[in-house]
Amino acid sequence: MVSLYYLEGSPDPGHPLHFKVAEIAITALQVYAIAFGKTELRLVEPLPEAIRFYCSRFLGFELVNPRREAPYCRRSNDCDDFPLP
Numbered sequence: 001m002v003s004l005y006y007l008e009g010s011p012d013p014g015h016p017l018h019f020k021v022a023e024i025a026i027t028a029l030q031v032y033a034i035a036f037g038k039t040e041l042r043l044v045e046p047l048p049e050a051i052r053f054y055c056s057r058f059l060g061f062e063l064v065n066p067r068r069e070a071p072y073c074r075r076s077n078d079c080d081d082f083p084l085p
Contacts, residue, residue: 002033003042003072022050026059033077043073 009021017024029041043061046054054061054073061073 001040001042002029002036002038002077003044004029005044007043022053022059030077039077041075041077045070046073 004025007022007025009015010018012018026041026043033039033041041061043054046063051063051073053059055063059075061075063071063073065071
């Protein structure tokens with residue numbers, strides 16, 4: 001498993017990377033996981049307003065709310081399901 005704890009993008013809708021930072025960071029996380037043979041990606045303690053985006057069909061994460069841990073979004077690192085750009 002490879003986890004991402006912090007992710008921040010510009011709230012400016014005119015910024016050239018608006019809504020692209022998450023995609024770039026997740027792609028980098030996926031490449032890192034492949035390099036180390038890890039099979040799961042995690043976004044730890046996602047902001048509530050970002051969960052819908054992370055769990056969309058586009059990114060393919062699912063929300064997990066463990067009892068004694070912080071919530072996180074997880075996704076398999078199966079390259080067939082989510083090919084690298």
